[in-house]
Structure formats: structure tokens, C-alpha cells
Amino acid sequence: MNLMKRILVTGAFGQIGSELVPALQQKYGKDNVIAMDINTPESFDGILERFNIMDRNRLLEILVKYDIGTVYHLVSLLSARGEENPSVTWDINMAGLKSVLDFAIERKMNVFWPSSIAAFGPSSPRQDVPQHTIMEPTTMYGVTKVAGELLCRYYHIKYGVDIRCIRFPGIISWKQEPGGGTTDYAVAIFYEALKTGTYNCFVRPETVLPMVYMDDAINGILALMDANYDKVGGFHAYNMTALSFSAQQLADEIKKHLSLEVTYSPDHRQMIADSWPQTIDDSQARQEWDWNPQFDLSKLVEVMLKELKTKLDIA
Structure with missing residues (x-):
């Protein structure tokens, strides 16, 4: 992680963001964490920006204003809700990610992006699904996760962007x-x-x-982002369970x-x-960055x- 610059969390008040933001504030200081979402709470102890991730110009303005070095890009429509409007799900889940990755090249930022077990499908193994396997999802949410993983891999290989990713199970x-x-x-x-x-x-x-309990999930994110690049070199959307x-x-x-x-x-x-x-085989995460749920x-x-x-x- 680029510790000399500030952190932006998009989708800061969703399921993961609402608990990741306080953890990042505690670790790096409230002045170094910027929380962004389209819907914001009435009260928030920290730096808050309200805007739509589809607004590329506004996103760039925030990145420049706060000299952002790392983005935790959490904005997403989820699986069941995503099926209600697949077109909107594609637009929000993919366009937002591409904007973040484009600006990551220009501004030399690091990125965390969450994938999901929704990236798997009926043709994937049901038991101990491996890190690398067939991925043919049957939901638009899952399609955006597979496409997002491929996009992140492309930006890492072609442009050298340090992008770290976890395929989350259900989070409780x-x-x-x-x-x-x-x-x-x-x-x-x-x-x-x-x-x-x-x-x-x-x-x-x-x-x-x-499944995974939220405290474990947050600790997993922090551990992955803290891991030396030599240990997690290349792009991997790590299985987690x-x-x-x-x-x-x-x-x-x-x-x-x-x-x-x-x-x-x-x-x-x-x-x-x-x-x-x-069930999930997450042995690579356990070996490479000491994933160890409690x-x-x-x-x-x-x-x-x-x-x-x-x-x-x-x-």
C-alpha cells in the first residue's frame, strides 16, 4: 500500500465498507481515509464525499483533491438485486471499476476490489472449488465479477497496476x-x-x-493489502472461505x-x-498472505x- 498518500473507499456505507472504513481509520488515522458513497449517513466521524461513481470527472476531482494513493473500490449491485435490472448492474459494476483502474494508471494508485463466489457457476466444482477453474456464472452480478477479474488482470499485466482482490463468500x-x-x-x-x-x-x-464473519473478512482485506508484493506478485482473485x-x-x-x-x-x-x-479451497490465500479466519x-x-x-x- 502507498502509505504516503490517502485512502479512498467507494461504496463506503455498504456491507463491507461500513466496517472497513472504521478499521482503516483506526489503522491510518481519520484524516487519511476518505469515505465516498451515493447515500451517506446523517452523521459520520471522518472525511465524507457524496457522489455517484458513474461521474468520472467528480471521481478524478476527489482523487486529486485528497492526493489518493490507494482505492478500496466497493461500489456494487449485489446478486439478487442485480437480477432485477441487469443493464444497470453491468453499468455500475463495470464502468465504476474501469474508471478507478484508468485513474490508477495515471495517478499510480493501488487498488483493492472485491470479487465473489458469484463468479462461479453450475459448471464449477461444487466441493472445494479450486483457485483456477471453469467460471460460467448465471447472474449478471456474477458476470460482472468474472469480467472484473479479467479487467483487473489486464490492467496489472499491461500497465503494472497493483490490484488486489478477494473472492468473498457470503459475509455475515x-x-x-x-x-x-x-x-x-x-x-x-x-x-x-x-x-x-x-x-x-x-x-x-x-x-x-x-460463509465468513465480517471481522474475519475485514482482517483478511487488511492482511492482503499489507502483504509484500513479492508474496502476492501478479494478479490473483484469491479464493476465501x-x-x-x-x-x-x-x-x-x-x-x-x-x-x-x-x-x-x-x-x-x-x-x-x-x-x-x-465449499472453497482457499489454500493459496492461507499460504501467500496468512489468511486465518477465527x-x-x-x-x-x-x-x-x-x-x-x-x-x-x-x-
């Missing part, structure tokens, strides 16, 4: 409510368990998907702490979930319930 966090992803059932179930004691799950009980579980297993673990009745009504998101791998299912459930009880003011 208590700070942000579900926001249009296929793995959101694994967050929504906690809210409904505490508020109503019932949950109607939109995937089948036996549906298994890879922490654990895999079924919807039924998650419900059963929650039931160890409270009364919960779960029904299952699979909808259009079931087909998306069925196209994704159940949260198993038991610990994840305990922390989610504890934090959400406080957030929702439930005794």
Missing part, C-alpha cells in the same frame, strides 16, 4: 441489515429470530454455502440459544444458490445474537 455481519444478496438469509434469520421467533427462509434447508453450513445447520445452532420456528419457501434465489460452490459457526452465532440484542434493544 450484525451492523448492516440484509442488502440484496443471495446469502442474506444467513443474516436475516438472526433479526427475525430475535424480533419474532420465526423465520421464513428463501432457500431449502439442505442448501450449503460458504471460513466455514460452510446449511440453512438447517444455522437454524439449529441458533435454536441452542432461543426458541425459533423456521419454515422454508425457496424462491428465485434458490437457483442462484444452487449454481454456487458449497470464527466458527458456534462463535459466529454467539456474537451475532449478542450484538443484535444490543442493537435491537432486546433484553
Whole structure:
């Protein structure tokens, strides 16, 4: 990372950004982290810029104004929501990334960009999907992730841009409510368990998907960006996972702490979930930059319930 210059986080108040920004502020100082989003909170302790990532001129203005050295480009429409308007999903997910990469050449910036297990598809292995495999996604979100990975690789090879990337599994966090992803059932179930004691799950009980708790995901991002270039030379969209579980297993673990009745009504998101791998081989990330998640299912459930009880003011 270019430590002599400031950091810009686009999509700063989405699922990842809302927790990455405070972590970066703590590490580098509030004056060195600029948070950007199209929708911004009423109060924010730090430097804030509100604009649309599609506005290239405004983006360049911000990069110059703050002398940005590293961009964490998080703006994205997610899988399930992306299927509602594929054209808009392509425009936002791809045009924004290309603008960041173009300016990274001009201004010699480093870039972090999140990919996803959505980049895989029905032709990919379902078990222990390897770092390099067939990638034929069936959602526009997944298509933009594959295209984005290829674009990042191109900019690295042709222009030497230092771009680092993680293929995230489902991310579980208590700070942000579900926001249009296929793995959101694994967050929504906690809210409904505490508020109503019932949950109607939109995937089948036996549906298994890879997941990671947000604290682990944030630590993973920081570790990758801190890694020496010699260790992560070249461009890799690193596979990442922490654990895999079924919807039924998650419900059963929650039931160890409270009364919960779960029904299952699979909808259009079931087909998306069925196209994704159940388990991930992330050995390359573990070997090259010491990826080492700390949260198993038991610990994840305990922390989610504890934090959400406080957030929702439930005794």
C-alpha cells in the first residue's frame, strides 16, 4: 500500500465498507481515509464525499483533491438485486471499476476490489472449488465479477497496476441489515429470530454455502493489502472461505440459544444458490498472505445474537 498518500473507499456505507472504513481509520488515522458513497449517513466521524461513481470527472476531482494513493473500490449491485435490472448492474459494476483502474494508471494508485463466489457457476466444482477453474456464472452480478477479474488482470499485466482482490463468500455481519444478496438469509434469520421467533427462509434447508464473519473478512482485506508484493506478485482473485453450513445447520445452532420456528419457501434465489460452490479451497490465500479466519459457526452465532440484542434493544 502507498502509505504516503490517502485512502479512498467507494461504496463506503455498504456491507463491507461500513466496517472497513472504521478499521482503516483506526489503522491510518481519520484524516487519511476518505469515505465516498451515493447515500451517506446523517452523521459520520471522518472525511465524507457524496457522489455517484458513474461521474468520472467528480471521481478524478476527489482523487486529486485528497492526493489518493490507494482505492478500496466497493461500489456494487449485489446478486439478487442485480437480477432485477441487469443493464444497470453491468453499468455500475463495470464502468465504476474501469474508471478507478484508468485513474490508477495515471495517478499510480493501488487498488483493492472485491470479487465473489458469484463468479462461479453450475459448471464449477461444487466441493472445494479450486483457485483456477471453469467460471460460467448465471447472474449478471456474477458476470460482472468474472469480467472484473479479467479487467483487473489486464490492467496489472499491461500497465503494472497493483490490484488486489478477494473472492468473498457470503459475509455475515450484525451492523448492516440484509442488502440484496443471495446469502442474506444467513443474516436475516438472526433479526427475525430475535424480533419474532420465526423465520421464513428463501432457500431449502439442505442448501450449503460458504460463509465468513465480517471481522474475519475485514482482517483478511487488511492482511492482503499489507502483504509484500513479492508474496502476492501478479494478479490473483484469491479464493476465501471460513466455514460452510446449511440453512438447517444455522437454524439449529441458533435454536441452542432461543426458541425459533423456521419454515422454508425457496424462491428465485434458490437457483442462484444452487449454481454456487458449497465449499472453497482457499489454500493459496492461507499460504501467500496468512489468511486465518477465527470464527466458527458456534462463535459466529454467539456474537451475532449478542450484538443484535444490543442493537435491537432486546433484553
